[in-house]
Amino acid sequence: MTNRDPATSPIDAKAQVRRAVASLEGKAPNEESTTSDLSIDEELNLHSIGWEPVELVSGVSLFSTPVGLWNWGEGEIASASEAHAQAFKFATKRIHKEAADAGGHGVVGVEVERRVFSTHIEVTLLGTAVRPVHAPRVEANTVFVSDLSARDFTLLTVAGWRPLGLATGASFVYAPRRTVGAALQQKSQNVELKNYTDAMYSSRESAMERMQRDALELKGTGVVGVKVVEGPMSFAAHAVGFAAWGTVVRLAGEAHHSVRPTMVVSLNDVEVAFDAQSLR
């Protein structure tokens, strides 16, 4: 590998294309194929810190919930919260196994798709297993799963941190019925519906606490890139749900490496989206 300074040695794009096309006349390489859903930018980012994609990996789980679960009630809908936690746990376990089997040291850019139905909860994880270039396999328990993009993984690594895994927490809570008297009294008023506000706070607190517990179990110091989904269920407006997930991180070395951004002033007009010269 050689480091090229783009400012002093511009690329001869035409010569490069001719060379690439000429190489196709030969036979395909006798190497193990790799698969990835990374864009070329993401792959270049990974290469810049000495990592490479290995395999496209996935994990899925569906957990059923008991009948009558979403009827009116009070407090947390424990079976729904448990179904969400289990579905996330099993999907994570499966993508982790696929990554370890493929020789990956971790999975980046995991796309988290979760669907909550009245009868079951489904979690699908899809990402690319990665490793340091040509690195041998590692113990399965050191393989991490992260929903950080390859770009964010690069930045995190440069800053001296490492991802440890996914943490998640979810909670579903009934918004208790108002009394008939309260509902009639509030009908013509601008008034906060405390039952919903309280339900949101309650589900938020339980979900965040569970995510934090996951992070501590993975021996992390924090969770970055936390995503939050909250609101009433489409099939049960009297119940609210809150789910959060993100990547658990810990310092890889002694201290954080300060990454100071450089200030840049672009001389391009914002309207000019294309500049052929920049490709040279």
Next chain:
Amino acid sequence: MGESPPDLPEAAERRLASGAFSSGLSVSDFGACLEMGLEPVGLVQGFCAMHQGNYAMGAGLSRSLSPYGGAGGGYVQNYQCPHGFISNEHRAWGQNYEQTWVQDAWSHGFTSAYQRMLEEATTLGAHGVVGVIDTETPLGDVGVTEFHVRGTAVKVLDTPAPTSSPWNTYLAGQRLAKVFEAGYAPVSIVASVSSVRVWAYCVTEYLMEGFAGSMWTNATNASSAVEIDQIVTAQAWSRQRVRSAARAQLHGDALHGADLRLVEREFEKGDLEIQAVLRGNRIRRFKEFDALPVPQPTVRLS
């Protein structure tokens, strides 16, 4: 112009020989191609309207209704009722099976359209096809799908005439330029499909109806959630199969920028058809990678 390919309509041959070029590239991608020494020579296309035969080997109307009937040599997994209960309403058995005839129809339709696009590119004397777009659209008749694959045929300037089928890629413009810069040559687009039919047995049906805590669903704890094993297995198999099929087309090259999508069609509770499609670019390393400096974050002042 080379020899007329077998599928190329005569009118298309006349049009392609007329001299003026056409291109499906945006203006910016067009400019980027010129910078790379790629000269657009024509918008090339291939079509195939494909009918999916219900009497094909293993297809719905030819397979046995026995749970052990098989599925045309593909993946089959049987599920037995654990309740020892027989009734018309109780699904005593279930099955996941690979719909090989659906996969075959899809592959045939896609490959025919793809090959016809390449034939047009070959007719134009192109080295490659960039910015490929493929679509599949259901036509009016039941079970008929139109496959349409199109892209911009290009010649590489200052290069001898091609001697093999044109290379091709979904990429164009700057993204393609960066692929070359990273040391990769585009080889071809890759697409694969998998199709699984899930016939729910009683446990799956009840679980999909939300009876996780009932005595019918083998729950060890009446209040706990239960995993729906039959659907999980079908989905996992579907994704695994589509990746293996794509990998089989790589021959040591890499699959890059993969897009894996899964679509479910539910007929009854737990009765599903699952189709996964994977698309991506097959690329080959032609030189050692010139590592870029580690990216530096910037703050843009405006």
